[in-house]
Amino acid sequence: MPFCPECKYEYLPEISKCPDCEKELVDVLPPEEKMSDEPWLPLRDLPGNMYAEMVKEVLDNAGIPSMIKSDVISSAYGAKSVSAPGASAQIFVPEKYHKKCRQIILDMMDHI
Ligand SMILES: [Zn+2]
Structure with missing residues (x-):
């Protein structure tokens, strides 16, 4: 058919x-298309793991999957890390959540 x-x-x-x-x-x-093939995009660089953990917690609460990469040259995602070791962390989220996450982080940064 x-x-x-x-x-x-x-x-x-x-x-x-x-x-x-x-x-x-x-x-x-x-x-x-499978969910697992979905591209993950990096959100903004965060000034350290502590912030990254905070953001992850907020995203978890919002039901958004995320993963933290610290001090890694994440070539697999086409992202570059130029920071010194231990100095920064990046959060990756699925592409469909990217915009929402950026807004959440912006809101969050206002309150720090
Ligand atoms: Zn048709």
């Missing part, structure tokens, strides 16, 4: 184009 790759609708075999999306139908739908 042909499927529309856009709307995922299943059509009869004699149909070759989706009338709604005007897309060529395909026999097999591409696999859904």
Whole structure:
């Protein structure tokens, strides 16, 4: 059975184009994107692990997954750390939370 790759609708075999999306139908739908393939983006550099832990706690409370990397050249994420060892930490969050996290951190920094 042909499927529309856009709307995922299943059509009869004699149909070759989706009338709604005007897309060529395909026999097999591409696999859904997995959560684990989601890119993680670095938030701002924090002046030390203490701040990083604080931010992580706030994000945890907000239900946002995060991970801390300190003093690491995180080449896997395309981020550069130029700080001296022990001097800074970075927090990574999934891309879809990035904007929200930046706002949370900005709010937080106002109160420090
Ligand atoms: Zn369609």
